Structure formats: structure tokens, C-alpha cells
Amino acid sequence: MTPTRRKRLYLVLGILAGVAIAAVLALQAFRSNVMFFFDPTQVAEGEVQEGARFRLGGMVQEGSVQRVSGTLETRFVVTDFKHELNVTYSGVLPDLFKEGQGVVAHGRLNAGGIFVADEVLAKHDEKYMPPEVERSLKRGESRLEPAQGG
Amino acid sequence: MLPEVGHFALILALLLAAAQSLFGLVGPWRRDARLIRAVVPAVTGQFVMLALAFGCLVWSFVHNDFSVQLVASHSNSALPIYFRVAAVWGNHEGSMLFWVLVLAVWSLSVAAFSGNLPAAFSARVLGVLGIISTGSILFSLATSNPFARLQPGPPDGVDLNPVLQDLALTLHPPMLYVGYVGFSVAFAFACAAMLEGKLDQTWARWTRPWTTVAWMFLTVGIALGSWWAYYELGWGGWWAWDPVENSILMPWLLGTALIHSLAVTDKRGLFKSWTLLLAILSFSFCLLATFMVRSGVLVSVHSFAADPGRGIFILALLALTIGGALALYIWRAPLLRSQAGFDLSSRESFLLFNNILLVIATGVVFGGTLAPMIADGLGLGTISVGAPYFNPTFLLPMLPLLALVSLGMFAHWKRGGLGGSRRRILGSLALALAVGLAIMLGLYGDRSLLGPLGVVLGLWIIISALIDPVDRLRRGLSLPPAIAGMTLAHVGLGIITVGITTMETRMLERDVAMKPGDSVQLGDYTFRFDEVRDVEGPNYDAKQARVEVLRDGRAEVLLLPERRHYWVQRQSLAEAALGVSWRRDLLTTLGEELGEGAWSVRLQVRPLMRLVWLGSALMALGGLVAAMDRRYRRREREAEAASAAAVAQGQPQGQQA
Structure with missing residues (x-):
């Protein structure tokens, strides 16, 4: 091999090694950090791994939002019109959080089966329904029409 | 009446765009000078028609013509006039019309500033731009007609979404679109070069200013969007790794790679096929970004009630553009081999690493953004990928990149050996270490690894970027805009790095x-x-x-x-x-x-x-200054004479491959 070719070979091998390492690390980060989405029915059927952090999606049930007066704590019920799940959240709620609207919350189930959210997302366009929530509602073959068909 | 005039003008623009692509591609192929001469009038006519159509839409918004459906659903008579104008592009239909108008402006600029290009080449460039324009106008007319009427019109409109009633946000989409569409020029230059089967250093010199200006607008657009999210969404989030944000970041990363790869092709005649591929990919990702935002395939807080039919149209357009360009690439790129070699520690190597790392970063973001879609398609459940994935994996290529930016600035073209610059390298690194650690450990008492590391790397970039221009000025040499712009952009990068690291670790x-x-x-x-x-x-x-x-x-x-x-x-x-x-x-x-x-x-x-915004502004300003360099606008002959003179003087630039 000529010196130029050898140098080029090292360069190519180095690049390949770099890309391979990057890919492995990225996959690792992906595996440990990806979050699954579940609706209340899937939670009720025990599909959630114990202690796992996940995304819960559904509608905020009408009349379910309760505040502990004077504190940040809020309790509400997320429903897919088949099953319900109690949620508690301590923090500032997003602008479009409303009863009867779609919501996605990040968090875990506690020992008492209550979903402790550390992040609550509502979309900033009120005509818009998170697609995953919409699909989950369709799956549930709800008799009720979603408030705004998204 | 006026909306119908606008609609009609849009149809005429479609015909002119089709004519533009036909003349531009067939003319040079058949060597028909009459067809080639007809390209520029077609471009001009298309621009006039689109400007008329856009003007009609603006008029309808300003005069509260609620019989136009778009006005009724996105404006209101109580809205201040400034936001009524901004509402024109604050919605899907209007923004698509704006997109095609911007494309026409870019095409017109190419026509106006291509006096130094061979007529056949610039006709091909305009021909390729004409194809893109035809597709986009067709999309606008077929799936999202902005002039659709409501009969009878309501007495008042439903108003612009309040989160959109904001100065930064009214400027953010136009800037972004000007950037996205600007990459179509680099794309068209690449396709034209492949059609000619000829790509030399002059080609790279022509392409550089267009790419840099498009990149500048993209930079400003991203910064404005981030700034808006920071203060208007109200929760202090300036970057959330949201799919829509990622879709903007990817063309920016590829565009940055393209700028650097073009520099190598320009100076040394190397990386030719790689540069072509990057030019194709950058624009493809711009189209992909539009697809992601407008089709609603991705779950995003920015999705403004999208429509799948439109998604399929854009996807088809995307497949045609990318597929066509890649087929052309496979067919023609082997003709464009570069012959010269370079040393492992030469500037070419560093720019190659820059490109590889930027492409890896793009890949990481791409993977994380598309994974939810793929998992959903394969029935693996609905997943979401957020900051816990993106932060570490994005840093993985970015940290070495930041370190190599500094080192690369000490390297020479072609020949290796950083030994001659050892004192400067070690000196600048020592200074960055001293200042960075003093700030992070002394001022903030930061014991983490990432905080001090980021600050030191950022400072090192700033210092090494300033060494060469300061040296030039001290020796009484001139500072060409290309180098001044590069320095500004690198200093901006260093400032952003310091700002983001400090803000994220000490918040x-x-x-x-x-x-x-x-x-x-x-x-x-x-x-x-x-x-x-x-x-x-x-x-x-x-x-x-x-x-x-x-x-x-x-x-x-x-x-x-x-x-x-x-x-x-x-x-x-x-x-x-x-x-x-x-x-x-x-x-x-x-x-x-x-x-x-x-x-x-x-x-x-x-x-x-504040350093994040200051750094972004400096990067954009650097792009603008660099694009102003007269070197890119000289005629072929003059440029060759100048570079021959430079070689004769022993300056390491412009060597022929």
C-alpha cells in the first residue's frame, strides 16, 4: 500500500469507527429514554410496566378538576370514556388546560394507582386534538363525540 | 373582485413557471438561443403575477373582506392593521402563497445577478427553479387555494390565534421561508452542474454567496422562533426538541455543512460529489420540514390543525424532487471526480470532520424525530422521544465539533502539520481554560463537568477565531469580507456555546x-x-x-x-x-x-x-458580510487571473486541483 492509500484507509476506518460509536450510543440513549403513550384503558388492563415513566393521554373529565385551595396541587380525572384514571399534579398548568379538552401528561403511577404527573401538556390551538388521544378515543369506540373533532 | 384577480394571477403564474422550466431545461439541451433568452422574461412575468396575487390577498386582509374564507377564519376587524398584514402568512394557505412568492424573488435575483454566469448554465438553474415553482404553485392551487370565497360572508372574522399576535412571530415564518426556499438555489445550481456534467471551482464560487444568504435567513428564522417560544409561550422554554423545531434544525445543520464543504470545493476543487449531495440533501430537508409542519404526521405543540391530503401532495412533491435529484446524482456524479490529495492535519481534513460530525448530528435528530412515526407504523406502540434522548446524543457529535472548530482554524490548506502553530494553539487553549474555569468555578462555583467544558470550548473558539484577523490587521493586510464574515460567525458560535452552557447548567x-x-x-x-x-x-x-x-x-x-x-x-x-x-x-x-x-x-x-441571541445575531451577520465579498461576483476570467496572481505571490489559496 502506498502511504497515501494507507493514510486514506486510516481516515476511512476512523470515520467508520466514529459513526459506529455514535450510532451505538444514540441507540442506547434512545432505548433508555423513549417514553410510551398509554390511555386509561391500557393502564387499567395493566399494560404499563411497573414504575415506568410514561405519557398518559385522554380527555379531562368534565367536573373533575379540583384544586387544593391556596397550593399548587391540582387533581383531575383523565378519561377515554371507557376507563378513568386519577391524576395529581403540582405545578403551573398550561394555558389551554380545560375540562372536556384533550390533555397529555408525563409521569408515573404511585402505589395507590394514582398518576403523579410531573409535566402536563395541552396544545396551544384549541381546534387541535393530539393525534394519539384522538386515535385512542376512536379505538375506544366511544358513543360520545369528542368535544371538538380535531 | 380582487380575490378573483389574485386567483387568476396565480393561475397565470403557474403557466409562466411551467414555461420557465421548459425553456430553461430544453433551451440549453437543444442549444436553442431563442429559448434560453426567453427564460428571464418568464421568470419576471411569474414574479409579477405572484406579487399581484399576494398583493390581492394582503388587500383582502387589510380591508377586512370577510367573504374570503381565509380572511374570515384568520382575521378580525378589531385586529390592529399590522397583525392583519401578518395574518396573511399566519395560516396555511397564505403561507404557501408566500412561499411561492419568495421562490419567485429568489429566481428573479438569480436572473438579475447571473450576468457573470454562462447563459446556458443560468438558464438551467432557472429551469430547475421553475420545476420547483410549478410544483409549489400547483400545490397551492389544487389543495390550498387562498382565494376561496364564503357565500355569504360573515359580518366579522374569528381573529388570529392570540399566541400568534406577536412581533417576533410575525417575522419568524417569513425569515424561515426565505431561508428554506433559498436553499433551492443551491439545489438548482447542483442540478444544473450535474446536467452539464461539469463542476469546477468557479461553480463553487458562484454557489457560495447564495447558500450563505439562505443560511443567514434560516439562522435568523430559528433564532426568532426560539426567542418567541422563550417569552411568548411564557414558560421560558427556548428549545424543546419538538418535531417542528427539529425539522428546522436539520436543514440548518446540513446547510452549515454545505457552506464548509463548498469552501473546500471553491479553494481546492475537492469534495465535489459530496458538496452536490449536501446541496440536494439540504433542500430536501427544507421540503421535509414543510411536509412535517403542514401534514400533521408528527405530534407537535406547533401543529396548527393540519390536513392529510395536503401531506400526500407535499410527500409526492418531495419524492419527485429528491428522487429526481438523487437519480441525476447517481448518473452524473461519477463524472465529477476530484483528484487532489490532502494531509490528515490539513484544513481539508478538519472541514471533512466538520461535515461528518454535522451529518451525524443531523442523523441523530432525524432518528429521534422520525422514531415515533416508524414505531407507530410498525405497530410497536405510541412512543415519544424528548430531551432525555436528544440532549446527550446531540452533544455527542457537537462537543468534538466545537473542539475541532478551534483546531481547524490553525490548519493550512493542503499541507498538514500543526507544529508551526503549536504556540498559538496552546496559548489560546490556556487562555480559554484560565478564563473559563475562573468564571465557572470562581463566579458560579460550578463543580459539574459539562458546564466548565462548554464554556472553555466556547471561549477557545472565540479566541482562535480572532487570532488570524487580528494578525492580518497588525501586519497591515486587508481583511476581505469573506474572512471578516467567517470570523464573526465563528465568534457568534463561541458566544452561543458559552451562553447555552451557562444558562442550561446554572439556571x-x-x-x-x-x-x-x-x-x-x-x-x-x-x-x-x-x-x-x-x-x-x-x-x-x-x-x-x-x-x-x-x-x-x-x-x-x-x-x-x-x-x-x-x-x-x-x-x-x-x-x-x-x-x-x-x-x-x-x-x-x-x-x-x-x-x-x-x-x-x-x-x-x-x-x-442574552448571549444566545447575541451569538445568533453575530452568526447571521457573519453570513451576510461573507456573502458580500466581491470575490464571488467576479467573472470567470478575472477570478482565474486573481487566483493565479495569488499563487504567484505564494499565498495558499486558489491552487488548481
Whole structure:
């Protein structure tokens, strides 16, 4: 091999090694950090791994939002019109959080089966329904029409 | 009447765009000078028609013509006139019309500034742009006609979404679109070169300023969007790794790679096929970004009620553009081999690593953005990928990249050996280490690894970027705009790195319930919640809190966060209050009433946040300055003479491959 070719070979091998390492690390980060989405029915059927952090999606049930007066704590019920799940959240709620609207919350189930959210997302366009929530509602073959068909 | 004129003008523009692509591609192929001469009039005519169509739409918005469906659903007579104009592109149909108008402006600029290009080549460039334009106008007419009427028209419109009623956001989409569409010029240059089967250093020199200007607009667009998310969405998030944000970041990363790869092709005649591939990919990702935003395939907080039919149309357009260009690439790129070699520690190598790392970064973002879609398609469940994935994997290629940026600036073209610059390398690194560690350990007491590392790398980039221009000025040499611009952009990158690292590692944040009279301590700052009162704006009423911030017992700044209630759309929105200085940003957001006179409040202290915006501005300014360099606008002959003269003088630039 000529010196130029050898140098080029090292360069190519180095690049390949770099890309391979990057890919492995990225996959690792992906595996440990990806979050699954579940609706209340899937939670009720025990599909959630114990202690796992996940995304819960559904509608905020009408009349379910309760505040502990004077504190940040809020309790509400997320429903897919088949099953319900109690949620508690301590923090500032997003602008479009409303009863009867779609919501996605990040968090875990506690020992008492209550979903402790550390992040609550509502979309900033009120005509818009998170697609995953919409699909989950369709799956549930709800008799009720979603408030705004998204 | 006027909306119909606009609609008609849009149809005429479609025909002219088709003519433009036909003349531009067939003319050079058949060597028909008459067809080639007809390209520019077609471009001009298309621009005039699109400007007329856009003007008609603006007129309808300004004059509150609610019989136009678009106006009725996105504007309101109570909306200030400035936002009525901005509402034209604050929606899907209007923004698509804006997109094609921007494309026409770019095409017209290519036609106007291509006096130094061979006529056949510039005809091909305009021909390729014509194809893109035809597809886009067809999309606008077929799936999203902005001039559709409502019969009968409602008495008033439903208003612009309140989160969009903001100065930065009215400028953000236009800037972004100008950037996206600008990459079509580099794409067209690449396709034209492949059609000719000839790509030399002159080609790279022609392409560079267009790419740099497009990149500059993209930079400004991203910065404005991030700034808007930072203060308008109210929660202090400036980058959330949201799919739509990622879709903007990917063409920017590839565009940055393209700028550097073009520099190598220009100076050394190397990386030819790689540069072509990057030019194709950058524009493809711009189209992909449009597809992601407009089709609703991705779950995103930015998705504004999208439509799948449109998605399929854009996807088809995307497949045709990318597929066609890649087929051309496979067919033609082997003709364009580069012959010259280079040393492992030459500037070419460093720019190659820059490109590889930027492409890896793009790949990481791409993987994370598309994974939810793929998992969903394969029935693996609905997943979401967020910051816990993106932060570490994005840093993985970015940290070595930042270190190599500094080192690369000491390297020479072609020949290796950094030995000659060893003193400067070690000196600049030592200075960066001393200052960086002094700040992070001394001032902030940061014991983490990432904080000091990022600050040191950022400072090292700033110092090494300044060495060469300072040296030139000291020796009484001129500072060409290309080098001044490069320096500005690199200094900007260093400043952003310092800003982001400090802000992300030293940020303080708390959600609290506060009653009038309550105080909360956050770092050195005391936030005192004084009172809440009612205020009224032009189209909303609001609760306004008075939050006095004290530092060491002295009043620092008074913040007035609001919770607004917009009348027409009946939406409640938080308007955050910012106290800005070079040291830190103080941010308060008013949540909601919690009972017993208490309110939920989010308090944040973000050190050095301003550096992020300053750095972005410097990067964009650098792009603008570099694109102004006269070197890119010289005729072929003059440029060759100049570079021959440079070689004769022993300057290491412009060597022929």
C-alpha cells in the first residue's frame, strides 16, 4: 500500500469507527429514554410496566378538576370514556388546560394507582386534538363525540 | 373582485413557471438561443403575477373582506392593521402563497445577478427553479387555494390565534421561508452542474454567496422562533426538541455543512460529489420540514390543525424532487471526480470532520424525530422521544465539533502539520481554560463537568477565531469580507456555546403558589409578589401581577406578568414578564388563581441568556458580510487571473486541483 492509500484507509476506518460509536450510543440513549403513550384503558388492563415513566393521554373529565385551595396541587380525572384514571399534579398548568379538552401528561403511577404527573401538556390551538388521544378515543369506540373533532 | 384577480394571477403564474422550466431545461439541451433568452422574461412575468396575487390577498386582509374564507377564519376587524398584514402568512394557505412568492424573488435575483454566469448554465438553474415553482404553485392551487370565497360572508372574522399576535412571530415564518426556499438555489445550481456534467471551482464560487444568504435567513428564522417560544409561550422554554423545531434544525445543520464543504470545493476543487449531495440533501430537508409542519404526521405543540391530503401532495412533491435529484446524482456524479490529495492535519481534513460530525448530528435528530412515526407504523406502540434522548446524543457529535472548530482554524490548506502553530494553539487553549474555569468555578462555583467544558470550548473558539484577523490587521493586510464574515460567525458560535452552557447548567426555576406580600428566594434574587390588578388591552382584558425583584435587599427590577383573556377567541394566555440584563434574565409567568388570594407563579433566573441571541445575531451577520465579498461576483476570467496572481505571490489559496 502506498502511504497515501494507507493514510486514506486510516481516515476511512476512523470515520467508520466514529459513526459506529455514535450510532451505538444514540441507540442506547434512545432505548433508555423513549417514553410510551398509554390511555386509561391500557393502564387499567395493566399494560404499563411497573414504575415506568410514561405519557398518559385522554380527555379531562368534565367536573373533575379540583384544586387544593391556596397550593399548587391540582387533581383531575383523565378519561377515554371507557376507563378513568386519577391524576395529581403540582405545578403551573398550561394555558389551554380545560375540562372536556384533550390533555397529555408525563409521569408515573404511585402505589395507590394514582398518576403523579410531573409535566402536563395541552396544545396551544384549541381546534387541535393530539393525534394519539384522538386515535385512542376512536379505538375506544366511544358513543360520545369528542368535544371538538380535531 | 380582487380575490378573483389574485386567483387568476396565480393561475397565470403557474403557466409562466411551467414555461420557465421548459425553456430553461430544453433551451440549453437543444442549444436553442431563442429559448434560453426567453427564460428571464418568464421568470419576471411569474414574479409579477405572484406579487399581484399576494398583493390581492394582503388587500383582502387589510380591508377586512370577510367573504374570503381565509380572511374570515384568520382575521378580525378589531385586529390592529399590522397583525392583519401578518395574518396573511399566519395560516396555511397564505403561507404557501408566500412561499411561492419568495421562490419567485429568489429566481428573479438569480436572473438579475447571473450576468457573470454562462447563459446556458443560468438558464438551467432557472429551469430547475421553475420545476420547483410549478410544483409549489400547483400545490397551492389544487389543495390550498387562498382565494376561496364564503357565500355569504360573515359580518366579522374569528381573529388570529392570540399566541400568534406577536412581533417576533410575525417575522419568524417569513425569515424561515426565505431561508428554506433559498436553499433551492443551491439545489438548482447542483442540478444544473450535474446536467452539464461539469463542476469546477468557479461553480463553487458562484454557489457560495447564495447558500450563505439562505443560511443567514434560516439562522435568523430559528433564532426568532426560539426567542418567541422563550417569552411568548411564557414558560421560558427556548428549545424543546419538538418535531417542528427539529425539522428546522436539520436543514440548518446540513446547510452549515454545505457552506464548509463548498469552501473546500471553491479553494481546492475537492469534495465535489459530496458538496452536490449536501446541496440536494439540504433542500430536501427544507421540503421535509414543510411536509412535517403542514401534514400533521408528527405530534407537535406547533401543529396548527393540519390536513392529510395536503401531506400526500407535499410527500409526492418531495419524492419527485429528491428522487429526481438523487437519480441525476447517481448518473452524473461519477463524472465529477476530484483528484487532489490532502494531509490528515490539513484544513481539508478538519472541514471533512466538520461535515461528518454535522451529518451525524443531523442523523441523530432525524432518528429521534422520525422514531415515533416508524414505531407507530410498525405497530410497536405510541412512543415519544424528548430531551432525555436528544440532549446527550446531540452533544455527542457537537462537543468534538466545537473542539475541532478551534483546531481547524490553525490548519493550512493542503499541507498538514500543526507544529508551526503549536504556540498559538496552546496559548489560546490556556487562555480559554484560565478564563473559563475562573468564571465557572470562581463566579458560579460550578463543580459539574459539562458546564466548565462548554464554556472553555466556547471561549477557545472565540479566541482562535480572532487570532488570524487580528494578525492580518497588525501586519497591515486587508481583511476581505469573506474572512471578516467567517470570523464573526465563528465568534457568534463561541458566544452561543458559552451562553447555552451557562444558562442550561446554572439556571434556577421554581413553580410556587404566592399571595400578595409573599417573597420567594431564588439564588441571589428575592421575588416579592405585591398585588394583582385588572388591566385592559385592545382586544383582551387581563390580570396583571406586580412582582418586585430584589438583590441583596436593593430593588433590581419590577416585573408585570399578565394572564390575558382574549375576547374573540375566548382564550386565556399567560404573558410572561422578563427582566433582561447581560448578567441574567429574570422571568416570571402568572399561572392561575388558586383560591384564598393565591396565584400559581413560575419564577426563573437564567444567567447569560442574552448571549444566545447575541451569538445568533453575530452568526447571521457573519453570513451576510461573507456573502458580500466581491470575490464571488467576479467573472470567470478575472477570478482565474486573481487566483493565479495569488499563487504567484505564494499565498495558499486558489491552487488548481
